[in-house]
Amino acid sequence: MYSILIVEDEINISKLIKINLEKYYDIEVAYDGETAIEMVSERRPSLMILDIMLPKMNGYDVLRTIRNLNIDVPVIMLTAKSQDVDKILGLELGADDYITKPFNPRELTARVKALIRRIYEFNGNKSIQSNGILSYGDIKMDLDNNTVTINGKDINLTKREFELLKVLMLNKDRVVTREELIDSVWGDKYDGDTKTLDVHIKRLREKIEINTKSPNYVKTQWGIGYYIGGSRSEH
Structure with a gap:
């Protein structure tokens, strides 16, 4: 946080x-x-x-x-x-x-x-490469063309799923709180249903994870939020 x-x-x-x-x-x-x-x-x-x-x-x-x-x-x-x-x-x-x-x-x-x-x-995250690419493991996000690939295979994400993944990638190795994700992706348009974020995270995992019950990429910090990267405490 x-x-x-x-x-x-x-x-x-x-x-x-x-x-x-x-x-x-x-x-x-x-x-x-x-x-x-x-x-x-x-x-x-x-x-x-x-x-x-x-x-x-x-x-x-x-x-x-x-x-x-x-x-x-x-x-x-x-x-x-x-x-x-x-x-x-x-x-x-x-x-x-x-x-x-x-x-x-x-x-x-x-x-x-x-x-x-x-x-x-x-703007401040050094993980963005000069060509507008975010990467972690086998995931590559092209921010200029709004595309995502895993091992070179195109992944079809909705706008919300793409934005969620982008915020997590920009903050890799840091727990992003639920409030921060909601504010970054939905802003004032969020409907207040606490399950909305969880549903979108679930759908995102279904598209990028091999095993959604033991995810390699989008991980949960219980009671706080989600993160990509090493298993680190929130800061």
Whole structure:
């Protein structure tokens, strides 16, 4: 599971953010800039939500410091200021996005999800070859032509099955939670039936696995989600 570091000294705001994100991600909170730098350096979260007005060290200095340390954690700046100059400064220092207080928690959650997808699931994974091919074992996915082959044999997947396999391949060796799969493949169009994902995974396995009861590719982490690759714990 991806981890989020919330850096916000206002208790009520940090709690609000945490409540909205903790069902999707592991959450930690820092209440001042110096602690934030220590936590980022030691734990390397997947993403940081960073307030500008902080005790001990403001958000700009925190961002400048972690970038000088060559820490590439994605950052969403959070502030009560709305002037363009503040936004521009944050982006110039290396912020990836910017949201102004007061904010809609659903909007912040949507921005976090979008940034996570963009950084880790679609652009940031080094398993994509220069020719747009994803591979694992005997599976090859051609992302440019939307085709899948196993041992050179074409596999006919539906759009949903293809997208599920792509997300798992992009995150191989990492457990992808059910929530992450649903959000990446269905988004807001998901009908809320918890069995829908399981049915699609079942159909995908029927097409790519020799033995669906003992799969070689799409494996289950019970109570959490699915993964492709080595049998590793969620992180």
